Amino acid sequence: MYEPKIVAIFCNWCTYTAADLAGTARMEYAPNARIIRVMCSGRIDPQFVLNAFQKGADGVLLGGCHPGDCHYQEGNYKALRRYHLLQRLLEQMGIEKERLRIEWISASEGDKVKKVIDEMTEEIRRLGPLEIAETPAEQKPAVAAS
C-alpha cells in the first residue's frame, strides 16, 4: 500500500509538546509524519514548505499554539498569514490544498496530534503521491554539460 510522506513542522511550546505527550501516553497514530521542531510557528519560512515538497514530501503539516497563546505573542498569526498566501500560490502551482495544513494544538492536546496526523495521512493516501517532474524526460540533457 502507498504510504504518504508527511513533513510536520511543530512549534516548541505547544504542538511539539503535545506530540511528546501523545508519545508518553502511548497513543498510536500513523507513522507517516516526520516531525521537525522549531521554536515558533512564526519561524516557518515558506521556503521550508516548498523545500519539503521539492524533496519528495507528499504533504506538509504546520503546528502552532492556539491564536492568542503564542509564546512570542504573535508568531502564530504570522504563520497563519503566510499559510493563506502560500495556499494561493500552491493552487497556481498545481499542488492540491489538502497537501498543506495548519493546525493549532496546545501542549495538552496529545489526542489532537493523533487525530490530525491520522486524518491527514488518509487524506493524502487518497490523493496519491505528489510527483513533481522538474523536467520532463524528453528534454533531459542526454549528456551532462561539459
Added chain:
Amino acid sequence: MGKPKVAFYWCAGCGGCEEAVVDLAENILDVVEAVDIVFWPVALDFKKEDVENMEEGEIDVSFINGAVRLSEQEEMAKLLRAKSKLVIAFGSCSHLGGIPGLGNLWNKDTIFQRAYHEVPSLEKDNGVHPETKIKVKEGTLELPEFYHTVRTLNQVIETDYYLPGCPPTPKLLLNAVQAILKGELPPKGSVLAPDKALCDECGRNETKPEKLLLQDIKRPHEIHIDPEKCLLAQGVICMGPATRSGCEALCVNGNMPCTGCFGPTSRVLDQGAKALSAIASIIDYNEEEDIEQIMDKIVDPVGLFYRYSLPASMLKRRNLANTTKSS
C-alpha cells in the same frame, strides 16, 4: 596575446538585453577597442559554423541572454560552452528564467492550444500548428523543438557568472567587462552585483515607518503614489525587500514598485517564497476572514512574487500532472 575574444547570444528573451549592450553609448567604443567580437548574430554577420570551426576554449567570454525554451537554444548554449573559457548569464531570463519562465505555469500543449487556436485571429482557426519537420516542394523544413519547461542557463550548461537585471544596467555591464579585462573577477558562480537587498540603496528607505503594516493592498493604477514615501508604507507591493540591489532603484525612482528582476541575494534560495513571507508577515490582520479579504487583492501570486524567477525557484514549474486541469 591578442585582444580577448567575446561572443553574444540571444535565447528566449525579448531582445532588451541586446539593447542594453548598445546602451553603453559612447563607452561601447572603449569596449570594442579592448575586445574582439567573434560572434553576435543580432549585430554582426557570423554563422553557427564559424563557432563550430573554433577551437575549444577559443572564445574568452560568452554573454548569453535569454532562457532556454527551444532545442535550438540548448544546442547553441552547449556549443558556446564548449568553445568558451567563461560563460556569463546575461539578464534575468538567462539568470533566473525571466518573463518567459512564467510559461512554466503551462506546458507545450496548453500554450499551443492558446496561441494557435484560442486567441482571436484574423485568420480563423486554420489548424496550423508548428511542427518540427514539414515537407514542402523544395525539401524538408525544420523548426526547433518547443519544450514543456523553460530552463535557466545554468540548468542547461555550467555557468560561470551572472549579470542580473531586466536588462542589466550599463554600469553593471561596464564593471563586469572591466573586471574581466583586468582579471579581477570574484569567485565562480557569483552574481556580479551587490549582495544586499534593494531597500539598502533605495532613496525612500528613510521614510519607512518603524513598524511597517499593511491595512490594505493597492495596485499602482489605483492610487496616486507619493513619490517620496516608501511604497510598502503606501500599500503598494514592492519586491525591494526580497530583491538584490545594484540597479540603484531605477523603478522606484520612476515611481513604480520594484518587481524583482535582480533576483534574490545569495542567502535566499527562493525569491518568491521569501517575498511572500515578507508581505504576509506585515499584513495587519489576525482574523482569517480579514486575512482572506486582503489577500484577494493579490490576484496572481506567482506572477507577482516569481515574475522573473519561476524556473529558478524550488518548484521550478506548475505540477505537470495538474497542468491541464485548470488554466
